[in-house]
């Protein structure tokens with residue numbers, strides 16, 4: 231089916247307390263891996279493309295590959311811009327056919343972040359496309375993160391209310407203890423803070439779906455607790471990338487004389503599928519993407535490989 235907007239699916243996730251996987255893709259193998267597992271699990275899925283992925287694959291290629299994969303799937307697929315850095319980038323992605331946008335103004339001060347986010351939301355809502363924005367800052371690994379700097383960068387509940395009300399965003403990325411690009415799943419989320427953010431938003435009548443960035447470095451049990459407390463979109467990039475690189479490296483080491491690149495890449499794709507399957511398993515999204523009458527045109531990659 232064609233790409234769908236994230237609005238109704240994130241609201242469903244919020245209502246039914248499950249998480250929708252938002253997986254970063256840079257190439258065809260990742261897109262296929264993610265959509266094939268979504269189909270297998272009958273789960274809604276978000277494929278997200280970062281600024282880096284757009285530079286790598288090109289905006290047209292990135293968009294059209296995800297559209298093609300979505301068209302073959304019977305489950306809802308959303309194409310999301312991850313960490314849009316400015317207004318024009320968001321315009322270009324909207325024009326290209328993205329069904330969900332993000333503006334990351336977390337490097338700006340509060341007032342400038344509000345101003346730019348509101349401008350993007352106004353533009354995007356004119357085309358009925360939702361916008362995610364970030365408040366507080368999910369730090370990067372290597373930022374010299376002490377427990378104190380992470381805590382200082384976290385989302386403040388009262389600021390969240392002001393931000394959501396002033397910008398009219400559709401979902402909010404919260405900083406509650408995760409760190410971008412971590413390989414070890416050791417971080418624990420600040421669940422009491424998450425509860426306070428939700429309570430403050432609900433009291434102000436703007437209880438929108440919340441998003442977790444940097445999930446690759448978070449303990450799965452902590453993610454589960456986060457989902458039970460209002461996290462609806464869970465971003466995973468690093469774990470997929472690491473799994474892919476490791477698997478193709480191992481395959482190449484085993485068969486260095488192999489001339490068929492597909493035989494090296496396929497184990498990488500399958501490793502990504504295993505990771506996506508594992509994440510979707512504890513996000514609770516299995517069976518949540520069933521669309522009556524929708525048919526799948528997805529073929530098993532293994533068969534394609536041997537042709």
Ligand SMILES: [Zn+2]
Nearest residue numbers: 410443444465
């Ligand atoms: Zn992020």
